[in-house]
Amino acid sequence: QVQLQESGPGLVKPSETLSLTCTVSGVSVTSGSYYWSWIRQPPGKGLEWIGEYMYYSGSANSNPSLKSRATISVDTSKNQFSLKVRSVTAADTAVYYCARSVAHQGRYFDYWGQGTLVTVSS
Amino acid sequence: QSVLTQPPSASGTPGQRVTISCSGSTSNIGSNSVNWYQQLPGTAPKLLIFSNNLRPSGVPDRFSGSKSGTSASLAIGGLLSEDEADYYCAAWDDSLTGWVFGGGTKLTVL
Numbered sequence: 394q395v396q397l398q399e400s401g402p403g404l405v406k407p408s409e410t411l412s413l414t415c416t417v418s419g420v421s422v423t424s425g426s427y428y429w430s431w432i433r434q435p436p437g438k439g440l441e442w443i444g445e446y447m448y449y450s451g452s453a454n455s456n457p458s459l460k461s462r463a464t465i466s467v468d469t470s471k472n473q474f475s476l477k478v479r480s481v482t483a484a485d486t487a488v489y490y491c492a493r494s495v496a497h498q499g500r501y502f503d504y505w506g507q508g509t510l511v512t513v514s515s
Numbered sequence: 516q517s518v519l520t521q522p523p524s525a526s527g528t529p530g531q532r533v534t535i536s537c538s539g540s541t542s543n544i545g546s547n548s549v550n551w552y553q554q555l556p557g558t559a560p561k562l563l564i565f566s567n568n569l570r571p572s573g574v575p576d577r578f579s580g581s582k583s584g585t586s587a588s589l590a591i592g593g594l595l596s597e598d599e600a601d602y603y604c605a606a607w608d609d610s611l612t613g614w615v616f617g618g619g620t621k622l623t624v625l
Contacts, residue, residue, distance in 0.1 A: 430614070439517060440552075440560065440603055442614035454612050490559055494614075499548035499566030500607060505559040 395419035397491050397506035405485075405513050411478040415491030415506055422467050422474055425449030428494040429474045430502065431465060433487035441487075445494065446474065481513045518543065519604055521617035527594045528625050535620045537587045537604035543615055547607040549587040551580055554601040554619075563602070564589060591622070599624045 401413035415429070422429060430445040444455035446465040455463055459478070467474045478485060488510050492502040520538040527533040537549065548567050552560035562571050564580035567587065577592045587606075591598055604617040 432614075439619040440605075440616040442616065444613075456613050457611060498569060499550070501548075501550040501562060501565040502552070502560075502605075503562050503565075503571070505561070508559050 395493065395504045397493065397504055399489060399491050399506045399509040401489075401509060401511070403510060403512060405481055405511060406515050407482055407513055408480055411476070411481050411485060411511055411513070413476045413489055413491075413509065413511070414473050415475070416471070416473050417493075418472070420493075421469075422472050423448045423469055426495060426497075428452075428496075428500075429465070429467065430492045430494055431463070431476045432490045432492055432502075432505075433485075434490070434508070435484075435487045443476065443478075443489075483513050485511070486513045487511060517618040518608060518611070518615035519606065519617035521602075521604060521620045523618065524621045524623065526623040526625055527591075529594055529596065531594045532590060532592045533594055533622065535589045535591075535602055535604075535622070537589070537617050539585050539587075539606060539615075541585060542610040543585075543606040543608040544582065544587055545585040546609050549580065549582050550605045551578075551589045552603045552605065554603065556600070560603060594624055596624045598622060 428445040431443040446453045488508040490508045491506040493504045551564040553563045554560045567582040568580045608615045
């Protein structure tokens with residue numbers, strides 16, 4: 394049974410770096426079949442994709458709207474993947490979700506974490 | 516402003532059929548398959564429809580999807596009170612090299 398769980402600080406100061414970790418169980422993050430993504434949702438608003446990473450190929454893609462502030466990495470020893478967003482502002486306040494996308498009969502996000510709220514405030 | 520356009524709200528009475536539209540462009544819906552997600556209040560999104568019209572195991576056949584050109588639709592038949600949720604369409608965008616979502620449609624069951 395595949396499960397994803399986000400963890401990290403709930404409060405980050407403006408201009409600092411937001412760091413979150415997604416712990417994956419039931420499947421290896423090194424699998425060549427999956428991309429590992431971060432998606433966020435500002436309070437009361439819609440979903441915004443941040444970026445994705447496939448360990449097997451080293452392929453990474455990210456949302457241009459974040460202007461290269463976001464980085465996704467994988468820790469194979471802990472079966473986790475992480476997100477760092479530099480130079481945060483209040484606009485980065487959101488619920489952050491980690492998710493897996495699979496390529497089988499198309500590509501789609503089939504498993505999501507429960508989400509974690511990150512507030513950017515001094 | 517979302518790349519994919521959805522109506523902000525939709526409504527229906529129990530038992531009715533409701534349709535939610537999703538409009539995009541040649542670089543996203545026109546070139547790639549569309550997925551739909553259901554987000555119940557206070558929870559994470561859940562995959563509802565993938566590859567335009569396929570249902571994951573466990574999703575009732577009351578939910579169906581379709582795509583034509585640069586637009587897609589989600590239909591919910593036999594509306595139930597438990598269907599009250601936000602619905603999002605999503606597709607890969609070849610120009611942006613990334614995923615794009617619709618702004619979401621809040622479905623109210625009257």
